[in-house]
Amino acid sequence: MRLRRTAALLLLLTAVGCGSAGSPGPAAAPPAASPSASPSAAAAAGASAGAAASDRPSDATSMICNPYFRQELAGALGTDIDRPLAPSWEKRVYSCEYHYPAGSMTLSVKELPDPATALAQYDGLRGSAGAVTDLNGLGEAAYKRADGTTVVRKDGFVLTVDVARLPETFGTPPRSRADVAVMTATTVMICWKEHSS
Template sequence: MSPRSSPRAHNRGRLRITALTTFLALVLSGCAAAGAGNPPAEGPSASPSASPQATAGAAADGPPPAATMVCGDETRTNIVKALSLPSEPPTTDSWADKLYTCTYSLPFGHLLLSVKETPDPAAARTFFDGLQQQAAGAAPIEGLANLGFPAFQTPTSAVFTKDNFVLTVDAAALPATLGPHDVSRDAFAYQIATAVLACWSE
């Protein structure tokens, strides 16, 4: 039986639609105006959504504002809301080889968000395709659930590509279920990824 027709695939589809309808409404109003399609503002502190950790020490060739949003106030708030955390989790970030990473130290494990910046959308798609080929258990996210972008999901992660960026949310280091509603890791990764994409959209 193919992944598209398996019970697990159908269950993932239901989880994604549920996450889409219940979570995006929560985050859309909190998104900054800056998006992945907007020209980057000048200077390391020009992105209002980026956290101090994300902007400190950024140089002219540092991460673009769209990338640093995964470590910014909106994403941090969305994670707190999704998991009903008592306080904002600490983060660490890095920028190397055009890959911006932000690690959230949650009470029960680490959540990793990353954004790969590429020269153009074609290069982003090539990078995305490579990730999908290498990922164990990867299945495409299709229909309304992919928000119109190439996307795939594994049992512990969600990956989207938009413009010249590739976004990965990796929940592999977290427990099998999360938060007060016992959301699975794949559903949680999808929730956070779509929240970032909502903030990227103009």
């Protein structure tokens, strides 16, 4: 039953686009990003550029807090944030908190220099997360924690969708917060795929 529901969410989201520069959205823009457009390109650029790449997130990473993605996520969840996003970039982690009237969730991407380092980071997080449930079809590997938070590894990136501060059910129509996390992570993966093609 749970697998069928997750598969239904994935099918629903395949129709979701990630907007374009011409899409309407709030005026606030995320911090400037490097020219790489996909997770794999960003990982390669990070590996070759060394320290120069560490001063700003890649385009793929900064997408999680840009106005176009925010608009796509609002459409997928049936609700929008009630205050502006305030992205941060520290120690190669780009993050922002999505504040809603009923709670909040945090999206973050850790940029690693290569896929092998990302795998080690992902395995370390998984090992310290307690009981987890593996998720098939998201990135190269994914799991969800007991609180519904979803972690996905893709190329040299580790995405975390932390839903611990959302109510047990959220959105319109109401979904479990675990389903909200999977839906959000799936939307990110779809957007990354669109930008890399």
